[in-house]
Amino acid sequence: MSFRKPSAGKGSKKGASAGDQTSSDIPRKTVYRLSLYFRCLGLMVANRESIVSSAALASVAGVHPAQLRKDLTYCGPLGKRGTGYEVIHLRNRLEEILGRASLQPVILVGAGNLGQALLSYKGFAREGFEITGAFDIRSQKATSGKIPVRSMSRLREFLGKNGIRMAILSVPGHSAQQVADELVGAGIHAILNFSSTVLHLPETVAVNNVNLAIELENLSYFAR
Amino acid sequence: MSFRKPSAGKGSKKGASAGDQTSSDIPRKTVYRLSLYFRCLGLMVANRESIVSSAALASVAGVHPAQLRKDLTYCGPLGKRGTGYEVIHLRNRLEEILGRASLQPVILVGAGNLGQALLSYKGFAREGFEITGAFDIRSQKATSGKIPVRSMSRLREFLGKNGIRMAILSVPGHSAQQVADELVGAGIHAILNFSSTVLHLPETVAVNNVNLAIELENLSYFAR
DNA sequence: TAGATTGTTAATCGATTAACAATC
DNA sequence: TAGATTGTTAATCGATTAACAATC
Numbered sequence: 065m066s067f068r069k070p071s072a073g074k075g076s077k078k079g080a081s082a083g084d085q086t087s088s089d090i091p092r093k094t095v096y097r098l099s100l101y102f103r104c105l106g107l108m109v110a111n112r113e114s115i116v117s118s119a120a121l122a123s124v125a126g127v128h129p130a131q132l133r134k135d136l137t138y139c140g141p142l143g144k145r146g147t148g149y150e151v152i153h154l155r156n157r158l159e160e161i162l163g164r165a166s167l168q169p170v171i172l173v174g175a176g177n178l179g180q181a182l183l184s185y186k187g188f189a190r191e192g193f194e195i196t197g198a199f200d201i202r203s204q205k206a207t208s209g210k211i212p213v214r215s216m217s218r219l220r221e222f223l224g225k226n227g228i229r230m231a232i233l234s235v236p237g238h239s240a241q242q243v244a245d246e247l248v249g250a251g252i253h254a255i256l257n258f259s260s261t262v263l264h265l266p267e268t269v270a271v272n273n274v275n276l277a278i279e280l281e282n283l284s285y286f287a288r
Numbered sequence: 289m290s291f292r293k294p295s296a297g298k299g300s301k302k303g304a305s306a307g308d309q310t311s312s313d314i315p316r317k318t319v320y321r322l323s324l325y326f327r328c329l330g331l332m333v334a335n336r337e338s339i340v341s342s343a344a345l346a347s348v349a350g351v352h353p354a355q356l357r358k359d360l361t362y363c364g365p366l367g368k369r370g371t372g373y374e375v376i377h378l379r380n381r382l383e384e385i386l387g388r389a390s391l392q393p394v395i396l397v398g399a400g401n402l403g404q405a406l407l408s409y410k411g412f413a414r415e416g417f418e419i420t421g422a423f424d425i426r427s428q429k430a431t432s433g434k435i436p437v438r439s440m441s442r443l444r445e446f447l448g449k450n451g452i453r454m455a456i457l458s459v460p461g462h463s464a465q466q467v468a469d470e471l472v473g474a475g476i477h478a479i480l481n482f483s484s485t486v487l488h489l490p491e492t493v494a495v496n497n498v499n500l501a502i503e504l505e506n507l508s509y510f511a512r
Numbered sequence: 513t514a515g516a517t518t519g520t521t522a523a524t525c526g527a528t529t530a531a532c533a534a535t536c
Numbered sequence: 537t538a539g540a541t542t543g544t545t546a547a548t549c550g551a552t553t554a555a556c557a558a559t560c
Contacts, residue, residue, distance in 0.1 A: 162505060163508060276480075277415035280392070369517055369519080370560040
């Protein structure tokens with residue numbers, strides 16, 4: 065989950081948020097769905113499917129066919145009327161737009177319970193995101209198969225040296241705002257916020273909120 | 289993150305989804321924000337604040353004051369004109385509506401890399417959700433401090449015996465749909481889906497999608 | 513009473529979907 | 537050519553915000 069808004073406005077996204085940022089002409093919700101289409105197309109490539117219609121792709125992605133076609137208008141004309149889309153071609157175009165070609169370095173801040181769990185999660189790497197550094201108020205020696213957790217005091221130096229723009233924030237709620245300010249001050253432009261605090265940051269900083277407790281709470285409400 | 293829609297419609301929420309369900313008159317986005325307000329009020333209670341205005345609470349929650357007031361209309365009249373809201377009173381009312389009073393049992397299905405991480409995450413318990421059972425195709429003995437991972441074949445029996453309605457799904461994408469069908473068949477009404485697959489399920493089942501890779505991908509797009 | 517703030521309605525805004533001409 | 541499906545515009549729908557009367 066995440067809460068920031070589409071590129072056009074300010075306000076709150078999924079549930080709530082503070083501060084939004086612009087970075088392109090494609091609305092945030094559309095960018096999100098493009099990621100989804102990209103993944104569906106990856107499966108189709110693996111299945112040796114060469115052509116797909118908007119109806120078929122939309123069905124797999126769980127969206128309305130018209131919405132898919134609307135979303136794709138942001139990517140230029142890509143299909144062939146009467147036929148559909150070339151799977152590989154469409155996938156390549158989305159990869160290009162989403163900037164998936166290159167590996168993205170990310171730092172993780174807050175190596176507590178959730179932070180440690182995220183550090184051991186291999187899904188990020190599988191998707192092209194490498195956690196190149198981990199930070200916490202208390203540093204931890206590297207143990208087998210794990211990267212070292214550095215002291216927060218080394219943050220600025222590390223970011224500058226490695227040109228990193230993205231951070232995963234998994235500190236306790238009570239220190240999230242302060243740490244986020246620190247991150248932004250040190251040059252971070254995008255934060256995946258797992259803390260339960262709504263961050264107040266400049267609009268130039270992109271924030272996506274993932275609040276697992278609220279997701280469950282939300283489900284439990286609708287499960288009754 | 290999560291993708292299902294507000295209680296009223298069908299379509300996709302944050303990014304994409306398939307299938308939606310109704311369960312009340314309060315729109316899903318509003319329910320989500322009520323959770324957020326509930327947490328902010330918790331902090332205020334801890335700070336011994338007794339009264340709060342819509343402007344102040346909205347600011348902390350990162351939403352527009354009018355939106356907060358609109359959201360609260362679903363909860364009945366709660367404030368005092370000219371003064372604001374009694375913190376404790378409002379918090380209690382939200383707790384009531386969200387059904388936070390009681391502890392919710394949840395199962396986790398898929399004890400791979402991410403599943404193990406989620407099992408060791410203590411944040412769920414802290415928020416009133418107890419992972420009472422874990423399942424995987426291959427069962428695992430309980431080790432110190434961890435609950436046992438049961439074989440999927442024991443699922444139906446376990447659910448029936450414990451009256452569990454919610455599941456966290458952390459299986460690989462390629463088996464997510466099949467396992468989800470199994471869960472629904474066994475009586476699950478709400479799924480927190482961490483897999484990268486968009487699930488196609490009956491509208492009566494609530495699904496929230498959390499796709500960490502897409503969250504990061506989305507951020508990386510806007511961080512450029 | 514004067515000032516403040518809620519609750520609510522109406523206006524705005526954006527996102528989704530329907531419809532269809534263009535065209536393969 | 538006839539059938540299919542895209543790309544796009546217009547219509548619909550829902551969510552957010554502005555505005556203000558009610559009232560504490």
